[in-house]
Amino acid sequence: MSLSTSDRSLVELVIRRLNVMRPLSSEARASLEYALLEGLVRAGASEDLISEGDPVDSVRVVLSGWLCRYKTLEDGRRQIVNFIFPGESCDAHAFLLPVMDHSIATMTPVVYAEIKRARFESLTMSDRSLAEAFWCETLVNNAIQREWAINLGRRTALERVAHLFCEIFERLRPVGMVDGNSCVMPVTQMDLADATGLSVVHLNRTVQELRATGLIVLRDRTLTINDLDALKDAALFSPNYLQLYRPD
Amino acid sequence: MSLSTSDRSLVELVIRRLNVMRPLSSEARASLEYALLEGLVRAGASEDLISEGDPVDSVRVVLSGWLCRYKTLEDGRRQIVNFIFPGESCDAHAFLLPVMDHSIATMTPVVYAEIKRARFESLTMSDRSLAEAFWCETLVNNAIQREWAINLGRRTALERVAHLFCEIFERLRPVGMVDGNSCVMPVTQMDLADATGLSVVHLNRTVQELRATGLIVLRDRTLTINDLDALKDAALFSPNYLQLYRPD
DNA sequence: GTCGCGGCATAACCTAGGTTAAATTAGTCG
DNA sequence: CGACTAATTTAACCTAGGTTATGCCGCGAC
Secondary structure (H helix, E strand, C coil): CCCCHHHHHHHHHHHHHHHHHCCCCHHHHHHHHHHHHHCEEEECCCCEEECCCCCCCEEEEEEECCEEEEEECCCCCEEEEEEECCCCECCCCHHHCCCCCCEEEECCCEEEEEEEHHHHHHHHHHCHHHHHHHHHHHHHHHHHHHHHHHHHHHCCHHHHHHHHHHHHHHHHHHHCCEECCEEECCCCHHHHHHHHCCCHHHHHHHHHHHHHCCCEEEECCEEEECCHHHHHHHHCCCHHHHCCCCCC | CCCCHHHHHHHHHHHHHHHHHCCCCHHHHHHHHHHHHHCEEEECCCCEEECCCCCCCEEEEEEECCEEEEEECCCCCEEEEEEECCCCECCCCHHHCCCCCCEEEECCCEEEEEEEHHHHHHHHHHCHHHHHHHHHHHHHHHHHHHHHHHHHHHCCHHHHHHHHHHHHHHHHHHHCCEECCEEECCCCHHHHHHHHCCCHHHHHHHHHHHHHCCCEEEECCEEEECCHHHHHHHHCCCHHHHCCCCCC
């Protein structure tokens, strides 16, 4: 695939983000950059990249676009169990288990880098900090999954939606994808409903309510949060679980 | 702490279980066994072993008893986000992140082995299969967490409770803790409610319903599943996500 | 242009599950 | 054994959120 300047800067972004998780040696950064640039792939919106039951033999690192992990029940009920944002990897280490337990779909057009298992393992085995950075990502993912459990199990509709907006905003911020108090929101209300365990109708009602109270503006696929602290209060949102900042 | 014959057999059980995840070398088994026997600790029921916000510097491996991971909201709402059963480890690798994002509490008296971070890391660095076995555990945990998301977000009360019973049964089976079609159920309905995102009253109603249809008997802290396949159907339960059996 | 379709919005109605309260039973500590 | 307390059960009532339906808007295909 042909490389553009913007692809290169996206790769920089991934590396900068991993570097925040664990400081990477310059060799690690260089070899990862090389591997990423070599495996660039583009995909359209609403494509399944991998489905529940599929075996895995590569790692995908997202450079741009939004994806989601989801599971479905036999009768069609669908639950989005997590989003995947630029800079994050799809299935680091998933190849350690025989098959996928969930599916991954694109929600927008995406650019990602695909690294074959053998290549990925030789990268991480030759540099401990790189291995740890990817593992940290997996651990944070696990923490996000737990937060979603309490979101789905114990928060009201309003709190859930507010919480999701806070989380999206805070996860997009460190990869430079928020602009002031706004960020893109390139997904349908159907998707938001599937992520919050609500029906589309009630999701819509809830968004109306958040608009009416002036907490957010959601228009033209853009989310604007007028008062982030107030939204966090409404959501009972506490960002610790995202582990965005190392203490040291 | 003094060792009993039964402690030794519990340690065997942990090692057998990890060995199913990844075949372990005999040296790995021996050194792990030694580390486990050295760190035995007992705790009573309803004790917090570690709380949200605490730093972590050891790994606990459960030999007997039930624990749960939970999160709470400021106003007291509580969500149990997962159970921890004998043979499983509490927080393998959690020390890679600065602090805990959730709390872990005992639900019954427990026996566990505590391995300090440095010891754990030297164990896993000297044997790749051991490291992979523990990582697989973390990955399966992640998969369970996703299944809980769809459980909380998209299943009805009856399906949720039935699903939880199926999961508990299937997770206890490989560690020899089911007897025919029965297993212990040493937790209160309050706990089951917090795990399924229901109120205690409705949890009770739902259990009554499962009893009335003859699917289960729940009495004297013992769960008996009369027809496991029927219960799985009622729950839309599919055990893939537990990755209990390696394909090979 | 207009046909068709996907996404958003709103209304009317309904039900699964929450809440409150009180009775019953089981367990624990003297 | 009796006194407390924690856990279960049941009942009455209520509300958050689901369901069904309908209209509207914007957009791509032709």
